[in-house]
Amino acid sequence: xxxxxxxxIVAGGGAAMIAATCSTPAFAHDGDGPVGAWTPLADMxxxxxxxxxxxFWKAPGATSGLKPRAYNILINAGGLIPGGQYxxxxxxxxxDPADNQWRYGAKLPEARHxxxxxxxNGYLYGVGGFARDAGGxxxxxxxxxxxxxxxxxxxTMASLPHPQAEAVCASLxxxxxxxxxxxxxxxxxxxWSDHIDTDEHWAYDAAANRWxxxxxxxxxxNSAAGAVVGSVLYVIGGRTVNDGxxxxxxxxxxxxxxxxxxxxxxxxxxxxAAAVLGGKIYVxxxxxxxxxxxxxxxxxxxxxxxxxxxxxxxxxxxxRHGLGAVTIxxxxxxxxxxxxxGGEDTSAVLDKFEI
Numbered sequence: 001x002x003x004x005x006x007x008x009i010v011a012g013g014g015a016a017m018i019a020a021t022c023s024t025p026a027f028a029h030d031g032d033g034p035v036g037a038w039t040p041l042a043d044m045x046x047x048x049x050x051x052x053x054x055x056f057w058k059a060p061g062a063t064s065g066l067k068p069r070a071y072n073i074l075i076n077a078g079g080l081i082p083g084g085q086y087x088x089x090x091x092x093x094x095x096d097p098a099d100n101q102w103r104y105g106a107k108l109p110e111a112r113h114x115x116x117x118x119x120x121n122g123y124l125y126g127v128g129g130f131a132r133d134a135g136g137x138x139x140x141x142x143x144x145x146x147x148x149x150x151x152x153x154x155x156t157m158a159s160l161p162h163p164q165a166e167a168v169c170a171s172l173x174x175x176x177x178x179x180x181x182x183x184x185x186x187x188x189x190x191x192w193s194d195h196i197d198t199d200e201h202w203a204y205d206a207a208a209n210r211w212x213x214x215x216x217x218x219x220x221x222n223s224a225a226g227a228v229v230g231s232v233l234y235v236i237g238g239r240t241v242n243d244g245x246x247x248x249x250x251x252x253x254x255x256x257x258x259x260x261x262x263x264x265x266x267x268x269x270x271x272x273a274a275a276v277l278g279g280k281i282y283v284x285x286x287x288x289x290x291x292x293x294x295x296x297x298x299x300x301x302x303x304x305x306x307x308x309x310x311x312x313x314x315x316x317x318x319x320r321h322g323l324g325a326v327t328i329x330x331x332x333x334x335x336x337x338x339x340x341x342g343g344e345d346t347s348a349v350l351d352k353f354e355i
Contacts, residue, residue, distance in 0.1 A: 036314030037354045042100045045093050047346040048079035049322035049338040054117035056124050074326040074333050077126050078112035082346050088113050088132045094150060097328060105150040116169035120176050121206055123148055127178055128165045137190035140165050158209045160202060163189060168226030168235050173254045176204040179235055180217045180224060197222055197240050215257045218250050225274035227281045229305050236283055239270035245288055263308045269297050271321035275332045280304050284334055287321035287341040294341030296321045318349045
């Protein structure tokens with residue numbers, strides 16, 4: 001397969017804000033097609049792609065004795081945008097389903113794209129990602145930051161052992177797991193060509209404020225999606241630089257520190273997003289590259305871990321990649337991304353998906 005320089009494609013693409021065009025939900029049912037319902041919601045404050053949003057949980061008062069409870073919001077930080085300084089933002093935005101409104105939170109300490117957000121033990125963490133310099137270089141970072149409340153400043157925590165980005169990041173067993181993606185191939189860390197796919201798997205212990213290595217991913221790859229069901233972590237799809245998209249699915253058991261394979265996706269997709277609803281994993285969108293160009297996927301899939309089976313669900317009304325998917329209160333919110341492969345037509349769309 002022809003090797004594609006994705007950084008050049010993304011950096012060179014123009015973008016325009018694409019608003020939701022549907023005014024009514026898009027329904028599908030078992031009798032007449034894949035299941036699921038899509039409904040357009042309020043656009044994000046600005047178009048943004050290459051994002052890893054998360055739900056945010058509020059820590060309780062010191063004397064309440066309760067577990068952390070949900071703010072009931074989804075939050076995004078950083079990303080690639082059509083304008084701004086070097087097309088990377090430090091903005092933090094959040095969406096409240098209660099009033100269908102977006103607002104701004106405390107900015108990141110430094111602009112990032114591909115920074116992974118994860119909720120862990122009542123804090124929101126931002127891990128890894130790229131900083132972009134004046135010449136357009138993608139400088140991979142090892143930073144780990146966290147915030148305790150939406151208006152609180154970000155704290156600096158122990159960095160990853162070395163720079164890593166485009167990884168799967170999830171909270172599992174009280175720890176943050178940061179798996180796969182890309183890492184510097186050597187001493188250079190400025191261009192896409194300086195980075196290679198990695199199988200590295202790190203776990204962060206907040207009590208000790210340190211990272212340690214765990215069993216490596218079976219298939220090194222970047223731009224995969226991740227989801228936790230029960231007590232295991234799924235890494236789904238993605239791509240490698242030399243071989244393009246993959247539909248491989250691998251499952252990590254923290255009790256045995258082992259990976260196993262599961263049934264692959266029906267279609268290989270990369271730059272996709274995943275969320276869990278009712279004990280099943282739902283996977284959305286992505287992109288592909290080819291010698292003739294590339295494109296984005298509208299396809300959405302449901303994976304049942306109990307049966308180890310996939311099926312199609314209602315396709316996205318706005319096909320895109322570099323998007324995010326977050327579950328809040330039995331609803332999946334799918335946001336941002338780009339409507340074309342690479343950097344073109346960055347979107348501010350927010351849709352909700354329900355079964």
